[in-house]
Amino acid sequence: MKKIKYFIEYTFISLLFLICKFLGYEQGSNLGEKIGKKLGPLFRNKKIILENLNNAKINEKNFDIKNLINDMWGNYGRILCEYPFISSLSGTNNNKYLKVNGKEVLERLKKENKKAVFISGHFNNFELMAMQISKQGIDLAAIYRPLNNIFLNKKMESIRKKFICKNQIKKGIAGTREIIKFIKNGYSIALMIDQRVSEGIESNFFNKKAFTTTIPAQLHLKYGLEIVPVYIERKNKHYFTVYFYEPLSFDNNKDQIYITNKLNNVLENLILKNPSQWIWTHDRWK
Numbered sequence: 001m002k003k004i005k006y007f008i009e010y011t012f013i014s015l016l017f018l019i020c021k022f023l024g025y026e027q028g029s030n031l032g033e034k035i036g037k038k039l040g041p042l043f044r045n046k047k048i049i050l051e052n053l054n055n056a057k058i059n060e061k062n063f064d065i066k067n068l069i070n071d072m073w074g075n076y077g078r079i080l081c082e083y084p085f086i087s088s089l090s091g092t093n094n095n096k097y098l099k100v101n102g103k104e105v106l107e108r109l110k111k112e113n114k115k116a117v118f119i120s121g122h123f124n125n126f127e128l129m130a131m132q133i134s135k136q137g138i139d140l141a142a143i144y145r146p147l148n149n150i151f152l153n154k155k156m157e158s159i160r161k162k163f164i165c166k167n168q169i170k171k172g173i174a175g176t177r178e179i180i181k182f183i184k185n186g187y188s189i190a191l192m193i194d195q196r197v198s199e200g201i202e203s204n205f206f207n208k209k210a211f212t213t214t215i216p217a218q219l220h221l222k223y224g225l226e227i228v229p230v231y232i233e234r235k236n237k238h239y240f241t242v243y244f245y246e247p248l249s250f251d252n253n254k255d256q257i258y259i260t261n262k263l264n265n266v267l268e269n270l271i272l273k274n275p276s277q278w279i280w281t282h283d284r285w286k
Contacts, residue, residue, distance in 0.1 A: 003150075006148075006149040006150060006151050006152070007151055009149055009151075009152060010149060010151035010152045010155070013080070013152060013155075014155070016035075016080070016081065017081075017083060017084045018084075019031070020032070020081045020084050020085075021084045021085075025082070025085045025088065025097070025238065026237075026238050028081045028082070028084065028085065029078045029081055029082055029085075029237065029238055030078075030237070031077075031081055032077035032078040032079070032080050032081025032082065033074035033075070033077050033078050033237075034074075034077065035077045035080075035081070036073040036074050036075070036076045036077020036078065036080070037070055037073045037074045037077065039077075040073035040076055040077065041073060044281045046069075048281065048283055049069060049072075049280045049281055050065075051285070052280045052282075052284055052285070053065060053068075053069075053275075053280060055206055055208050055284075055285050056206040056268075056271070056275075057206065058275055061272070063275060067276075068275055068276045069276075069280070071276035071277075072275075072276050072277075072278070072279065072280055075124060075234065075276065075277055075279075076279060076281075078125075078234075078237075079124065079125050079126070082125055083127075083156075083159060086125075086127060086131070086159060086163050086164065087162075087163040089125070089128060089131070089240070096239075097238055097239050097240065098128070098239070098240045098241075098242070099239075099240070099241045099242070100132055100136075100241075100242050100244070101241055101242070101243045101244065102243055102244030102245060102246075103136065103244070105228060105244045105245070105246060105247070106133065106136045106137075106138060106244060107136075109138065109188075109226065109228075110136075110137060110138060114226055115183065115186065115187065115188045115189075115223075115225050115226070116188045116189075116225055116226040116227065116228045116247065117188065117189045117190075117191070117215070117216045117219045117220065117225045117226070117227055117228070118130075118133055118140075118188065118189070118190040118191075118228045118229075118230050118244075119190075119191065119192075119193050119216050119227060119228070119229055119230065119263060119266075119267075120190075120192055120193070120229065120230040120231065120232065120270075121192055121193065121194035121267050121270065121271065121278060122192060122194055122195075122278060122279040122282075123231060123232045123233070123270065123271075123277055123278055124232045124233065124234040124240065124277050125232060125234070125240060126192065126232060127160070127164050128232050128240060128242055129190055129230045129232060129242065130142040130160075130164050130165040130190045131163070131164045131165065132242050132244075133165075133188070133190060134164070134165050134166075138188055139186060139187045139188065140165055140167065140187060140188050140189070140190055141165070141167035141168070141169050141178070141179070141182040141187050141188075141189055141190075142160070142164070142165040142167065142168055142169065142189075142190045142191070143169045143170075143171060143175060143179070143189065143190070143191035143192075143215070144160065144168055144169070144170065144171065145170075145171045145195065146170055146171075165190070167182065167187065169182070169189075171197070179215070179219075183219065183223050183225070188225070189215075189219060189225070190230075191213070191215060191216070193212065193213055193216065193263055193264075193267060194267055194278075194282070194284070195213075195282055195284075196210065196211050196212075196282065196283060196284055196285075196286060197211055197212070197213045198211065199213075200212045200213045200214055200260075201214055201256070201257065201260060203257070203260045203261050203264050204261050204264060204265075205264045205267070205268065205284065205285070206268055208285055209285075210264075210284050210285050212260050212263075212264055213260075214256045214260050216259070216260075216263055217255075217256040217259035217260050217263070218256065220250070220259060221255075221256065221259070226247035226248075227247060227248045227259075227263070228244060228245065228246075228247050228248075229245045229248065229263075229266050229270070230242065230243065230244055230245070231243040231245070231270045231273070233273070233274070233277065234277055248262065248263075248266070250262070
């Protein structure tokens with residue numbers, strides 16, 4: 001029964017991608033916003049979203065919660081409908097839709113032959129992070145969580161490997177071995193740190209404990225990788241700016257817990273830049 005459901009979802013999304021491709025990037029993205037606002041609330045528990053917003057105390061920061069959630073769903077829909085155009089958002093050849101700030105950070109890493117673990121969250125079109133790092137000439141492997149839908153996951157893996165980052169690492173024990181292998185071969189690593197993980201530690205996130213990955217802290221402490229925060233901002237519906245920040249610095253005596261707490265604090269500040277551009281549907285504090 002589940003396979004039938006997954007196949008229907010896969011067929012719908014494949015058809016949607018074809019329609020968006022016919023409409024073109026801007027109109028396809030606009031269609032995604034409408035679909036996200038209409039259908040998103042039907043598939044996700046609003047209670048979780050409200051609890052997450054409450055945990056982050058967003059309601060105390062003078063945001064219109066109703067509009068924030070509505071805009072989040074619109075952004076969610078846009079991300080989905082932008083996948084058929086992901087290759088054209090590379091930022092090369094003076095692409096008018098994408099701007100990269102902090103290229104000097106990447107250039108310095110290359111010049112000094114340093115490797116980094118790039119961290120971010122599910123902001124806007126989050127696929128742009130790994131794409132831009134690869135486009136700037138840095139050898140990269142990206143960690144991802146496979147979709148539950150086996151049919152759709154195969155399609156998304158193909159898109160990621162072909163257009164975003166050819167080296168994809170599945171989360172999990174086997175993935176950990178791959179991470180080490182890539183690092184020893186001179187690669188940097190990119191991952192999202194905003195999802196709940198069972199193999200992580202309880203770390204402060206908006207002053208409430210949440211299971212958080214320790215992979216960046218481990219890679220920094222054991223292999224000396226720089227930790228570089230990345231933020232993707234959507235502007236005027238169709239335009240993006242990708243920000244690469246300076247590597248974070250830590251005292252030599254700092255441990256995994258301290259570093260992981262620090263990274264969650266960095267993530268909080270990025271979320272608060274524009275809360276409607278982060279995906280609040282993850283059961284983050286479960």
